[in-house]
Amino acid sequence: MLGGTIGSPAANLAFSFLSPALAIAGAACIAIPIIIHLLTRQRRRPIQWAAMKFLLEAYKKHRRRLTIEQLLLLACRCAVVLLVGLALGRPILGELTASRGPVHLFLLVDNSLLSQVREDRSSTGDAGGALALDRFKQEAVRLLGELDASRGDRAGVIALAGPAEPVVFPPSGDLGAVGRVLAELPGSESRPDLAGALARLRADWSERSSEPAAQEAPARRVVAILSDLRAGGLDLSQPAPSLAGGAGMPRIISLSPAAEGRDNIAITGIEPLRPVLVGNASDGRAGASNPGGNQVRVSLARFGPVTSRGGATRVRLALADGKGLATAVAQPAGGAEAIVQWQPGQETASATLDVQPPENVDVHGLALVARIDADWLGADDVMVRPVESRSAVRVAIVESLKLPSAVNAGIDRFTAGDWIRLVLQPESAGGALRAVSPSGLIPTTIDPASLGRSGLAGFDAAIVLAADELTDDGWRRLREFSTTGGLVVVTPPATATVHVWTDAFIKEFGLDWSISREAVVIEGGAGIAAEVPGGASNPLLGLLAAELPALARPVGITKALTVTAPGGSLVPILNLSTGSPLIAAAPGNTSAAEASAAEHGAVVLMTTAIDLGWTDLPTKPLMLPLAQEIVRLGVGRSQQSFETLAGQSLRAPGGTEELLPVDARAQRLGPISGARSAGAATRMAGVWRAVGKRGSTLSLVGINPDIGASDTSVTDRAQMTVWLGGIAGPERVAILGSDGAMVGDDSQSAGSAVHAGSEDREPISMPLLAAALALALLEVLLARQFSHAARLEGGAASAGRTAA
């Protein structure tokens, strides 16, 4: 029961009550003081009195006054009870249903990821079957039908898919057009943003409340929340945004929260163990060029009732290019496949699959597509992650060309460049290391003097072995290279005695480091710390963590630069046994999560020179995996991953002119212009192709469903009602059941919920209670005054003195 009136509407009552029954009960309580009076009257025994003559005379003298006093007290007491009773009935001024003003109905339609939950799974295919969104639209249309445009009713639509988007706003009087907009409202894959929608409403109302038109004819506002309000859509631990203030409090109509949870398994992540997939060599020897393969970890999570059961989920993973991507997303064929076994109660799991990139692929056109079997919520059953795939990683070795290569002269005369080239392209031939054939890593030597002029275009990484020979332009080019995502590895030149280059290095890369200008000779030599800092989570050497103790044992270091830095400004990659860093990286670009947001690629400093005079590392087995991992992972970390979640700010490669849809999901939104791609939130999942000025593909851009909204569990109805009550007060919340009737009162329909007229009128309970309190105080004062208690005390005292 949302409202009602006492008496006939024709009587044009001055009061109406939101809870008439309570009001009637409260009014009936007037009898309480009268009953108390009667009861006490009957109980008192008469006092036999001798001086009755004087008593009667005194009473006769004051009879009129006493009668008035008693009536006044009785009236006060009855009025106090009456006011409290009426306050309980939550009265509002004016009649409840008569003389309605215009209604402004704001339809907050949930078109988020959770609106993609299927209503019926009889059709098990991906397509077909009604979605929750369809029901929300039907309810919205039904509420829309309760409005009357001729009376001035208006309707607005806000799509709740985050960030909340006003679709029809301010509310329009063209209710037919609003209905059409509703029908065409697409589903999205972002999480619901009810708070944002309410904040938008509040801001708009606050702004409009000062307009003269709004003050003259205030419309009754009704906010309809059309959502199942599942657990993934709301954070009930946070208070509901309040719509208090402004011209009037709105009425809140909400669909009843979903009664049943839905089984949902979502793909929560695709993570290649190496961010850059290195393709097969032309001779097909993938194992040689890409040791360890291209492993990808696919993470899953379960929500809803299914978490209490065991089961199995088939995970398919495919690596597709732009052409095959649409097909792969819609229905993957081929690729790797794995089965994830679930234990009862288990909520998360992961599967590791191997993928092999095709030959000669477009380096910017590949994406990993993971897919699981369809369930109640199909939108989060597929995930796309654009990846970089290269036939080879091109590494620039910045080394003075004045030094002749000594590869053929014996390892004792190897330069640092020789060692690097050797470890980047190892080839076992007759037991001797030879750089004889191209592999996944292609080193190219660049003279430091020419670096300032030509730059490092086309390279993925630069290993600076002659830092002391770099000019200012060379350092600037190096920084620019890093800014575009290149990996920069700097080692001290072995021949330098004073390393003044460190100043330029620190300055150019904006590091907060302190590097010694002279190498420190370590007495007796030092080894490499057996443990990788951070263990398996080490950004560059995590994969080596298990094998490092064995590999590092034979390595000795006799000279090294010392690097110190404030906490957090240096990421140790590998330490000497003395504790000082052997390999350090600049922060902010060494983790996958941060790589995309970093302003530059990975910057790595090795404190010892690749020279046998400094260390015997080049001759040890550790050298090969060390260099390979630093280059491979460093390049991968340096590359930005253009993958975002629906509803979050879109990231696209620099220079993107347009985003062209690749898969069917992206087709819903169509091409995105470059201006919109810069930081705009895209609510729909899909894969887009970032196109540059000349129509070249810069990268794939993947937008995945926001799995934060994948929780299809139900919320507690009572808790939800309380939460909704925080928006505009519990008394203004109406819950609509699935049959369109009010929950708890079948006689009330959605129409009555819309037209209940209390939303812009405050119940005057508080003023009534205040009046009751004031009357109660008055009654106390009057009772004390009329009872002459004070006088009696004084009189009794004097009488006591007389008697004494």
Place this chain on the structure above:
Amino acid sequence: MPDPRQSDLYEHDPLAGAAASGSPGTSPSEQVEVDPSLYLHPQTLARLGTFELRAKMIVEGISSGWHRSPFQGFSVEFAQHRPYVPGDDIRRLDWKVYARTDRLQIKQTHQETTLDLIVMVDSSGSMSYGSRSFEDASGEGKKTSLDGRSNWSKYDHATAVAAALSYITLHQGDRAGLIVYADEVRASVRRSSSQGTWRQIVGALSMHPLALENRSRPTAIARAMDQALASVSNRCLIALVSDFFMDLGELEDAVARLRHRRHDVIAFQILDRAELEFDFTEPAPFEGLEEEGRIKLDPRAIRDSYLELIKEHISRTEKIFRGAGYDYQLLSTHDWLGPPMAAFVARRNAILKRSKYA
């Protein structure tokens, strides 16, 4: 005040003593030195089972330390001689003067100064009121009176006063009588100084005349006075013991009648403390004792007016008596009886002195 329980009074059974004496006689105070006021306090009196013992204790307390009265019956004090004229009673010739001077002279003496006391006790319905509990009045003694009442009423107090007055009078050899009245004379004891008078008075006082009828009668003092004075020819001291809750105009007429007949009057107005203070705190119905009906009211609301009215009534009552040259004494049922008894004795002495030289 000494604890009565520690006094020697309790070493003797007062009831046994009273029964043994049966009439004014040996007083315990002659044997034990105690505070006389102790005996005159209603609380003490209430412990005593009979009126006669109460009165005895009162008077012994008052007269403790007095000399015995010099007035023993008729007066024989010489006043003057005058010549005999025919018709004079020859028994009053002074034969000694005739023998010496051979002239007939009549010997004149002072008039007889025997005091006649008539105690008039009001037994109307209003006298039944008493807010003090009998238990309180009796200390740790009885909880109820002999007739079963649990309160110490104004009539109880009045009987104590009347008994004490009678006892004093009889003890001095004067005549004492009693009239108990309400709307008319309900009981009376003729004036007498005989031994049995005391018994008769006590007997009359111990039995409330209206209680037997189980009715409440209003006071009609004029009628009662007429009835009482009908049989009185000589001047008397009339002790009026009442609450005087009556029409003061009627009282004024009655007092004027007494004055006209040259009676002397001492008035004791007995009121309860509750009537004087009216300190009720809860609304309650009040029911008149003289069939005035019932009324429910908040006593706090009309207390001031009530007190003003009753004070005015008391003042007017006193004025009526004082205006006629009579004594007036206001008594509270919670007060001791020393002051009224002292006032009575003083008044009696004054009367005797006045009449001696009249």
